[in-house]
Amino acid sequence: MLLFWPIVIPLLTAVLTLLAWRSTEMQRGISLMGALALLLAALAIFSQVVETGPVSAQAGGWPAPFGITLVADLLSAIMVLLTAIVAVTVVIFSFSDVTVEEEHFGFHPLTHSLLTGICGAFLTGDIFNMYVWFEVMLIASFGLLVIGGGKTQFDGTVKYVGLNLIATVAFIAGVGLLYGTAGALNMADLHGKLAGRSGEAVVLASAAFLLFAFGSKAALFPVYFWLPASYHTPAFSTSALFSALLTKVGVYAMLRVFTLVYDIDGTVFVPILIVLAVLTMFFGAMGALSQNSLRRVLGYSIIASIGFMVLGLAIGTPLALAGAAFYLFQDVLVKTGLFLGAGVTARLTGSELFARSGGVWRARAGFSILFLIPALSLAGVPPFAGFWAKLLLVQAALDTNAWFLTFAALATGFLLLYAMGRVWAAVFWSAHPGGESAITAPLGATSLLPVAVIAILVTYLGLSAGTFVDLALRVGAELTDPSAYVQTVLGGAP
Amino acid sequence: MEIMIALLAGFLVAAGAYLMMSGKTLPYLFGLTMISNAANLIIFASGRLTFGKPPLIPEGAHSIEGASNALPQALILTAIVIGFGLLVFALALAYRSYYVLGTTKMDHMNASEPGTEVGS
Numbered sequence: 001m002l003l004f005w006p007i008v009i010p011l012l013t014a015v016l017t018l019l020a021w022r023s024t025e026m027q028r029g030i031s032l033m034g035a036l037a038l039l040l041a042a043l044a045i046f047s048q049v050v051e052t053g054p055v056s057a058q059a060g061g062w063p064a065p066f067g068i069t070l071v072a073d074l075l076s077a078i079m080v081l082l083t084a085i086v087a088v089t090v091v092i093f094s095f096s097d098v099t100v101e102e103e104h105f106g107f108h109p110l111t112h113s114l115l116t117g118i119c120g121a122f123l124t125g126d127i128f129n130m131y132v133w134f135e136v137m138l139i140a141s142f143g144l145l146v147i148g149g150g151k152t153q154f155d156g157t158v159k160y161v162g163l164n165l166i167a168t169v170a171f172i173a174g175v176g177l178l179y180g181t182a183g184a185l186n187m188a189d190l191h192g193k194l195a196g197r198s199g200e201a202v203v204l205a206s207a208a209f210l211l212f213a214f215g216s217k218a219a220l221f222p223v224y225f226w227l228p229a230s231y232h233t234p235a236f237s238t239s240a241l242f243s244a245l246l247t248k249v250g251v252y253a254m255l256r257v258f259t260l261v262y263d264i265d266g267t268v269f270v271p272i273l274i275v276l277a278v279l280t281m282f283f284g285a286m287g288a289l290s291q292n293s294l295r296r297v298l299g300y301s302i303i304a305s306i307g308f309m310v311l312g313l314a315i316g317t318p319l320a321l322a323g324a325a326f327y328l329f330q331d332v333l334v335k336t337g338l339f340l341g342a343g344v345t346a347r348l349t350g351s352e353l354f355a356r357s358g359g360v361w362r363a364r365a366g367f368s369i370l371f372l373i374p375a376l377s378l379a380g381v382p383p384f385a386g387f388w389a390k391l392l393l394v395q396a397a398l399d400t401n402a403w404f405l406t407f408a409a410l411a412t413g414f415l416l417l418y419a420m421g422r423v424w425a426a427v428f429w430s431a432h433p434g435g436e437s438a439i440t441a442p443l444g445a446t447s448l449l450p451v452a453v454i455a456i457l458v459t460y461l462g463l464s465a466g467t468f469v470d471l472a473l474r475v476g477a478e479l480t481d482p483s484a485y486v487q488t489v490l491g492g493a494p
Numbered sequence: 495m496e497i498m499i500a501l502l503a504g505f506l507v508a509a510g511a512y513l514m515m516s517g518k519t520l521p522y523l524f525g526l527t528m529i530s531n532a533a534n535l536i537i538f539a540s541g542r543l544t545f546g547k548p549p550l551i552p553e554g555a556h557s558i559e560g561a562s563n564a565l566p567q568a569l570i571l572t573a574i575v576i577g578f579g580l581l582v583f584a585l586a587l588a589y590r591s592y593y594v595l596g597t598t599k600m601d602h603m604n605a606s607e608p609g610t611e612v613g614s
Contacts, residue, residue: 069504128569135576142583154591155605156518161584162600164525168580172573179566180540234605293608 001217003057005041005071006080007487009034010087014112024103028095031108038115042077042084047268047418049077049247050471054478054488056125064489065186069125073485075325079122082332085168085457086244087115089450093340094237098316102148102235110147111241114140121249125489127178127261128185130253133215138164141246144238145230156230163226164184174209176203178261180373188489190261191482198263207269208263214257218250220310221280224303228287231302232295232352236343239295243334255321256449258313259479265316273314278408281307285415289422294342294352297423298335301378305331305410308393311405311422315396322476323392326469330377330385330461337374337454344447345371345427348439354422358433363439367448368428373455375424377462379417385461388469499539506532519588522582530577534570540602541566 013034020026032287048055054073091111095445098107117137146157179185181202182193197203216223227247231239258264264273284304291297305327308403312324342352344367349357361368377384390413397405432438461468478484508526513525541563549564592598595605 014558128572132576136581139579139583142587146587149590149594151594151605153606154587154594155603155607157587158591158595158600158603159606161587162519162522162526165580165584166529169530169533172530173536176533176537176540176566176569179537179569229606291608296608460525 001057002041002045003055003072004059005037006084006123007047007070009038009041010112010115010119013037014109014116017108017112018102018106021104021218027103027108028091031091031094031112032088034112035084035091035115036323038119039081039084039088042081042376045072046077046081049074055487056362056488062088063415064491065184065189065443067150067243068129069186069188069489070123071125071188071485071489073478073488074287074471075252075255075479076122078325078329078475079248079332080119081274083115083118083122083245086241086332086336087111089336089340089453090237090244092446093240093343093450094235096444097237097343098235099148105147106143107147107235107237110140110143110235111357114144114241114245115410116140118245118249120306122252124186124386126186127190128175131175134171134249134253135168137232137246137249138168141242144241145234148235153233154314156233160226160230163216163223167213167223170209170216171213174206174213177206177209181206186489187256187260188482188486191486192490194261195263198265198267203262204267204269206308207258207264207267210257211254211272215251215276216250216252217247218254218306218310219247219280219303220250220276220306221303222285224306226282227303228291228296228299231299232293236339236346237363238326240336240339240343243298243339244332247302248328248332251306251324254310255313255324255328255479259321260482260485270314270316273310274405277307277311277314278405279307280304280310281412285412286460288419289415292354292426294345294354294357294423295339296429297419298338298342301338301416301419302335304416305335305378307412308390308409312393312396315393315400315402315405316480317396317400318473318476318480319392319399320396320476321479322469322472323389323396325475325479326472327386327389329468329472330389330458331460334374334377334386335456337451337458338371338378340447340451340454341367341371344443347447348441348443349432350429350438354426356433357427358430359428359436359439362431362436364443367443367451370448370451371428371457372424374458375420377458379420380413381417383459383462383465385458385465388465392469392472408424495543495545496539499535499543502516503532503535503539506535519591519600520598522600523584523588526584527577530573534573534577537566537569537573553585 055073059068081275120133219227287300380390510525510528513521544562
C-alpha cells in the first residue's frame with residue numbers, strides 16, 4: 001500500500017488547494033503540508049527498499065501482468081525521495097517568488113498535479129501506465145509554464161507544447177508496436193517476453209520510437225530545442241521544478257526501458273546512444289558558453305548533464321549505469337539549487353542578463369557561497385557530488401578502453417567549469433552597472449532556506465560520497481540484472 | 495485488413511507532417527492531430543483485427559479464440575481522451591498566443607529569443 005502514497009498525496013493536495021482557491025494563505029499552507037507529507041512517504045519507501053530490495057503493489061488487486069503494477073526498486077525509490085525534497089524546497093521558495101496573480105491562476109494545484117505525474121512515472125511498472133503519467137505531467141507543465149503569461153512566456157510555451165506533443169505521439173506509437181509484437185505491457189513481463197529478440201525489426205522499431213520519445217523529454221540532441229526556448233520564461237520556482245525533474249523523468253524512462261524491457265547490448269542502439277550522448281554534451285556545453293543570460297546558461301547546462309547520464313547508459317556496464325544513476329541523483333539537487341539561486345540573484349540585481357547584473361558577491365557574500373556550491377558541483381569540482389558522478393563515468397569509460405568518451409566527458413566538464421566561471425564573473429564578481437548601492441533588495445528566509453538546504457545536501461552528498469556511491473553501485477547492479485525486480489513483480493522464480 | 499490500417503496510418507502521417515511543416519500554429523495542430531490518430535490506428539492494429547466478433551469469451555471457455563482483443567480498444571480510448579485534452583489546451587494556447595504575440599507564423603514568434611526579450 002505504501003507505494004500508492006507518493007501518487008495519492010500530491011493528487012489530494014492538488015484537489016485541496018483547488019478547493020481553497022479563494023485563500024492564498026490556505027493554499028500555501030496545504031501546499032507545504034502536502035509536500036512534507038510526500039517527503040515522509042518517500043522516506044518510508046526509501047528505507048524499506050534499502051532494507052528489503054524492490055517492493056511492488058498491484059493496483060486493484062489484479063495480479064501482474066494483468067493489472068497495473070507499481071514497483072519501487074532502488075532507482076525509483078531514490079528518484080521519488082529526490083522529487084519530494086525538490087517539492088518541499090520549491091514550494092517554500094515559491095512563497096516569495098510566485099506572484100499572487102500566478103497563485104490565483106493555480107500555481108499550487110498545477111505544481112502538485114505535476115508531482116503526481118512525476119511520482120507515478122517513477123513508480124509504475126507498466127509501460128502504458130507510464131505513458132499516462134507522462135501525460136499527467138505534461139498537461140500540468142503546460143499550465144505551469146503559461147500561467148501569468150506575458151509575451152515571452154507565451155512564446156516559450158508554444159514551442160514547448162508543439163515539440164513535446166510530437167514526443168507524446170512517438171511514445172504511444174512505440175507502445176503500440178511493442179504491444180503488437182510482445183503482447184504485454186507490464187515491463188517485467190516484457191523483459192521475459194523480449195529476451196533474445198532484440199534484433200527483430202519490430203522490436204527495434206518500437207525501441208526507436210521510445211528512444212525518440214524519451215530523448216525529447218530528456219532534451220537529448222537533436223531534439224532538445226524546446227528546452228532553451230522555454231525554461232527561462234516562467235517563474236523561477238517553476239523553472240527549478242522543471243529543470244530538476246522533468247528532463248530527469250525522460251532519463252529515468254530511458255534507464256528503465258533500455259535496461260529492463262530491451263536488451264540493447266550488441267544492437268545498433270549502443271553506437272546511436274553514444275553518438276547522441278557525446279553530441280548532447282558538446283552542444284549543451286557550447287550553448288552554455290554562448291549565452292548571456294543566467295537561466296539560458298543554466299538551461300544549456302541541463303542539456304550537457306543529460307549527455308553525461310545517457311553516456312553512462314550507452315556504455316552499459318554496471319559501473320557506468322551506477323555513474324549515470326549517481327549523476328542523475330546529484331543533478332536533481334544541483335539544478336534545483338542553481339535555478340532557485342538564479343531567482344535570488346535576479347531579484348537582487350534586477351535582471352538575468354549578464355550585462356545588467358553583477359556585484360552580488362560584494363553585497364551578499366553568504367548567498368553567493370550557497371550558489372557557488374551547486375555551480376562547482378555541476379562543473380565537477382571535488383569534493384562536491386558532481387565530481388564523484390563524473391569520476392564514476394570516467395572510470396567506466398576507461399574500463400572499456402573508450403578513450404574518446406573519456407576525453408569527451410572530461411572536455412565537457414572543463415567547458416561547464418568555464419561556463420560556471422562566466423556566470424560567477426558576470427553576476428557575482430563584476431561590479432553592478434548601477435553602482436555599489438544598486439543591490440538593496442532584502443532576502444527573506446523563504447528564499448534563502450531552500451537554497452541553503454540544497455547547498456548543504458549537495459555538499460553532504462559529496463563529502464560522504466562513499467555511502468552514496470555504494471547506493472549508486474547497487475542501482476547499477478539492479479539495472480544490469482533486473483531479476484529481483486522481475487521476481488518482485490511477477491512472483492515465483494526469476 | 496491490417497494492411498489497410500497500415501496504409502491509412504501512413505497516409506495520415508504524411509498528410510499530418512505536410513501540415514505541420516506549414517509554419518503556422520493552427521495547421522501545425524491539425525497535422526499533429528492527424529499523426530496522433532495514426533498512432534491510435536497503430537495500437538488498434540497491434541491487437542490484431544478480427545471482423546465482427548465481440549470481445550467476449552463464450553461461457554465455460556478459457557481461451558480468447560474467436561474473440562477480439564479488447565485491450566487495444568481500451569488503450570486507444572485512453573489515448574484519445576488524453577489526446578483530446580491536450581488538443582483542447584493547445585487550441586486555446588494557439589488562440590491566446592495569437593492575441594498576445596500578434597502572429598500565427600512560427601518564424602515570427604521570437605519574443606523569448608535572445609536579444610528580443612521584453613523586460614528582464
